Amino acid sequence: MYRLSSTALATCLIVATLLIFPGIAYLNQAMSGSYGIATHQETSIDFTWQDIHGRNHQFSDWRQGPSYLFLGFLNCSQICPIRTHQVQTLWQQLNEQEQSQLRFMFITIDPQNDLPALREQMIDSQSAQFVSAELPRGQLAKLQRQLAEKSSFNDDLGEHSGHLYLISKEGKLSQTYTQRQLDSNKLLTDLKTLMHSK
Template sequence: MKLSKIFIASILILLAVSLIPILMLLNQWGAGSQSYGITTSDSQQIRFRWQDVNQQVHHYPASVGTYTYLFLAFLSCSEICPIRIKQLDQLEQRIEQDALLAKVDIQFIFVTIDPDNDSFAVRQAMIDGRSKRFVSASLVEEDLYSLEFLLSDNINRELTTISHVGNLFLLAPNGNIERIYTAKQLSIPKMLIDLNHIISAQL
């Protein structure tokens, strides 16, 4: 009887010890499968008409297979906007260093929420001149307000300076919102994991 209890206890200990690495692996897999950016169940596609620095009119989405990082901002902003632009600079550098992502059509669209002051020349110098992936867009007032409403970007123009959230949106080629990044400080490596996951899932 005593030997039987010892045998059963030994079996239980072995099972417990063997389960620990399995549980750790499952936990790691679960954590890795979570996205860094916020996902949304809203399947509404983002569509808008915009004007570039050469006053040419375009429609978004325009080309098949292009992933887009979209953010609404203004160039005299001294808070979140410069941070976002720097983050996208860093993200583009990492994309160019990645053998797979460097071949993917990825663009960064800056939509001005202050088109009266963000002139074509200023936009060219601060956004479009950075690289071929960066483009700045101005929208007519009605279209801009519609886009702000769709993105729930909470822009307030009633103050002495424009107040806005400064969220960054990752859009699929069809215009669906894949991720929303709300934090002021963003992790570029985690954003790359999100991007790789989304692109791989659509191949």
């Protein structure tokens, strides 16, 4: 009898958690007036990354404005092309000055197959503000922990959450976009709010 009660209680707690947490995330969005999930993370996002020419950079060296981060792989036929298209659509809605203040960074989780020539063709050729990056394994693991990004690439099978992250000019995680389909007008509102804050 006691074991049954414990099992029933555990089941109720699990169900309640599954129902309550999405509700809290939705309320957080609604109260903050933002489209993405607003975060109040104080940890700075910073890492060393390598461009398609093999040069190393520091993420924090970019000071012109916000950055969008996306972790994926170019052989992905699901969320990766959708996310890239969403950012391109947003990009087209910006004026020239705003475009110069925004960076989109695609971070490969499959550097063995996402070779520099392919990355250049798919990402870097879009604009000077579109960059693809390869991170050392330790740096990638640290970034995944900071973003709570679940992604891995093992045995030719890539898995990742497909979230889009908006990072402030100061290097703080501002918004996380988890929906598969994103409204570019709402993305634009969040972006302009961040660009004109402070």
